[in-house]
Amino acid sequence: MNKEWSVPSLEVLDVK
Amino acid sequence: MADTMEWTKEQVVAQRPGCIVSDMDGEKVMLSIDRGKYYNLGEIGGRIWDLISSPVSIGNLVDSLVQEYAVGAEECERHVVQFLNQLTAEELITVSRQAS
Numbered sequence A: 001m002n003k004e005w006s007v008p009s010l011e012v013l014d015v016k
Numbered sequence B: 001m002a003d004t005m006e007w008t009k010e011q012v013v014a015q016r017p018g019c020i021v022s023d024m025d026g027e028k029v030m031l032s033i034d035r036g037k038y039y040n041l042g043e044i045g046g047r048i049w050d051l052i053s054s055p056v057s058i059g060n061l062v063d064s065l066v067q068e069y070a071v072g073a074e075e076c077e078r079h080v081v082q083f084l085n086q087l088t089a090e091e092l093i094t095v096s097r098q099a100s
Helices: B042-051 B058-068 B073-089
Strands: A011-013 B012-015 B019-024 B027-032 B037-041 B093-096
Touching: B012 B058, B019 B042, B027 B042, B037 B042, B042 B058, B042 B073, B058 B073, B073 B093
Parallel strands: none
Antiparallel strands: A011 B037, B012 B093, B019 B027, B027 B037
């Protein structure tokens, strides 16, 4: 059974 | 989110070296040494990142994901291209016009 798909997104983390 | 460049299935993408990657609760978090920035790729994005550890065409990348996830090829390709645009904007991947 295939895994659930969700829209891939690149999140830029606000880390200094 | 608009596409920022024209993509074809023959184009080949690969990770650009210089990133440190770690898994956190099933999601992939990455530090770009060159840019001094942290990124969260998420679960699916992390899987895509794994698949482009060596150069792979967009077509083959989408094929791999369609076999692994419950998603149609057309929808998958659209989402993958959006994600690759984000990676390209941050200069995290290399893109070549076609397979050599």
